[in-house]
Amino acid sequence: MADAIVQVHSVSKSYHRDSIEIPVLQNITLDVPEGEFLALMGPSGSGKTTLLNLIAGIDRPNSGSINVAGTNIVQLNESALARWRSRNVGFVFQFYNLMPVLTAFENVELPLLLTHLSKKERKEHVETALNVVGLADRIHHYPKQLSGGQEQRVAIARAVVTDPTIIVADEPTGDLDKKSADEILLLMERLNSEFKKTIVMVTHDPRAAERAHTTQHLEKGELIQ
Amino acid sequence: MKLPKLIAKNLMRHKLRTALTMLGLAVAILAFGLLRTVVTAWYAGVDASASNRLITRDAVSFIFPLPYSYRDQIAKIPDVSEVSFATWFQGTYVDNRPDHFFPRMAVDAETIFDLYPEFLLPLNQLEAFKKERNSCVIGAKIANEFNLKIGDILTIQGDIFPGNWQFVIRGIYTPKDKTVDATQMFFHWTYLDEKLKQDAPYRAGNVGWYVIRIDNPEKAPAVSEAVDRLFENSSAKTKTETEKAFQQSFVSLSSAIITSLEIVSYVIIGIILLVLANTIIMSARERIREYAVLKTLGFTSKHIFFLVAGESLFISIIGGGIGLAFTFPVVAGFGAAFPTFFPVFNIAGSTLALAITFSIVVGGVASIFPAIRSANIKIVDGLRQIG
Incomplete structure (x- = not known):
């Protein structure tokens, strides 16, 4: 088995609503090997999206450690964490979250603005990413000119354009019809198998989870073995 | 594409709103320039006074x-x-x-x-x-x-x-x-x-x-x-004073009007600052989710602050520039319409400097609150916002 690229150790997380503490994750320990395609499943409120956010470095645990690609991200300050995210994490959201004022090309180019790549190099990277997701002919289209499936493919291109260590996907097919969802899942399988990308995906959909190598279930903030 | 281009694209999101805000700024800067020029014209005699001239008049009143x-x-x-x-x-x-x-x-x-x-x-x-x-x-x-x-x-x-x-x-x-x-x-x-x-x-x-x-x-x-x-x-006792003081005594007769004009000119700037702040707050609030997404991609709080403040500055500088450009012909027309009432009616350097400064300051100040709020948004909270 490959080395764990994601190591979550004894992580707990709770939120505060006014003076009430709401526990979300309790003492979670999880290893994700490099090249893994992991599905996190569970009912609403089970803490799967929170766990995904913690792994991606967009939220912080109350206790425990999270080591991703050799970095204990819990110890990083905000700006260091932002830099780390730009190099190591690709995000895919349920509702695509593309910038409506930018074309497909410009949306995919966004993460590259934080690199030292030249304009020409950025162009090459963006075109490659859009080719991988099969949208080379839509580079100048705005999100409103694309279908839901196409928008999600642009979002995936944006997630992979920096060649991140891991890809995190939060319900990537949740807002799509069956045909589009299948296309997206096929694309993610291809990213995993062909491009060796480690993927952690949150999903409600058992058919989506079937595409993953491994499935972990969360319930009431705990992993169910 | 660079961030300034993203700012420009965001400005074009609500073209009418952006255009009206810029127009408001242009009118405010134009009104400010015109009012300041009127005030300056009032003081023209004082400013043009020679330091080596004294005026002697009747001690009781100029009319004697x-x-x-x-x-x-x-x-x-x-x-x-x-x-x-x-x-x-x-x-x-x-x-x-x-x-x-x-x-x-x-x-x-x-x-x-x-x-x-x-x-x-x-x-x-x-x-x-x-x-x-x-x-x-x-x-x-x-x-x-x-x-x-x-x-x-x-x-x-x-x-x-x-x-x-x-x-x-x-x-x-x-x-x-x-x-x-x-x-x-x-x-x-x-x-x-x-x-x-x-x-x-x-x-x-x-x-x-x-x-x-x-x-x-x-x-x-x-x-x-x-x-x-x-x-x-x-x-007939006399009162002798410098020409500047003599001219100043005439201006002081109208000091209430001049002071009112000065106050109005600054009030106009204050009003447009609030209008711009309102526009930027609305725009920033609409885009909280987008700013959260940008942060997930690795953009820092500084980048987000720059995006919001840049948009505000862009509007204020362009609007102010348009207003300033129109101030010249309007002042010229005003001066031509009242050539004897305002014998010296020119845009003073200080008026230009103030107008330019206010154009920049208004943009900066109007964006402070929404820029800080947007920059400090927690990603998970921002992603929950309905866009």
Whole structure:
């Protein structure tokens, strides 16, 4: 088995609503090997999206450690964490979250603005990413000119354009019809198998989870073995 | 694509909102520039005052005359290099319409242009003026406005000094620079005095005020004191002050209006600041989710702050620039419409600097709250926002 690229150790997380503490994750320990395609499943409120956010470095645990690609991200300050995210994490959201004022090309180019790549190099990277997701002919289209499936493919291109260590996907097919969802899942399988990308995906959909190598279930903030 | 392009694209998201906000800023800066120019025009006389000229007037009020006999006594005071005098004539040209008003003064033809070198009069015209007792010299603006030329007869209906007064124009002076008033008319005091001797002898032999030139401006307090001490026990006590203080005393009569104009000009800036702040707050609130997404991609709080503040600055600088560009023709048109009411009506450098500064400051200040709020948004909270 490959080395764990994601190591979550004894992580707990709770939120505060006014003076009430709401526990979300309790003492979670999880290893994700490099090249893994992991599905996190569970009912609403089970803490799967929170766990995904913690792994991606967009939220912080109350206790425990999270080591991703050799970095204990819990110890990083905000700006260091932002830099780390730009190099190591690709995000895919349920509702695509593309910038409506930018074309497909410009949306995919966004993460590259934080690199030292030249304009020409950025162009090459963006075109490659859009080719991988099969949208080379839509580079100048705005999100409103694309279908839901196409928008999600642009979002995936944006997630992979920096060649991140891991890809995190939060319900990537949740807002799509069956045909589009299948296309997206096929694309993610291809990213995993062909491009060796480690993927952690949150999903409600058992058919989506079937595409993953491994499935972990969360319930009431705990992993169910 | 770079971040400034993203700012530009965001500006185009609500074209009408952006355009109206820019237009509001343009109008505010235009109004500010115009009001400030009016205030500056009011102070034009003060600003154009010479530091080596003193004015001596009646101690009680400017409206009371001083004896002509004071002239020689003042001239003997140490450090006084030359003395001239003038009398406010007023009168009516054509009719009582405000645009037919311009200052008319009876002056000492021999000395007045020595005391006021900023009025440029060709030597041959000065000599012709000095020689002909019923002649006058007018400013170039008056000549242009009323299509008057040398040799024309200028008829003034007297009010303070009743009668039908006719003057031959023998000179047209031009201002040394744009801060100098070119709307005045000067004629011989002796012409006025002779008529008074015939029609109202009790009014003859008086002048309105004395203009004293001193060699050293630093001696102004001492000379002023010496002049006033000289006439301390006479029937017409004097008050001597620098020309700047003399002009300032006129301006202070309208100080409430000027202060109001100044306050209004700043209030306009305050209002547009609130309008812009409201626009930026609305825009930032609509995009909280997008800013959260940008943060997930690795953009920092500084980047988000730059995006919000940049948009605000872009609107304010472009809007302010448009307003400033239109201020020039509007001020020119305003000045042309009231050439005699505002003899000196130019956009001052300080007005330009203030307008530019406010354009930038408004954009910066308006964005502070929404920029900080957007920059500090927690990603998980931002992603939950309904876009």
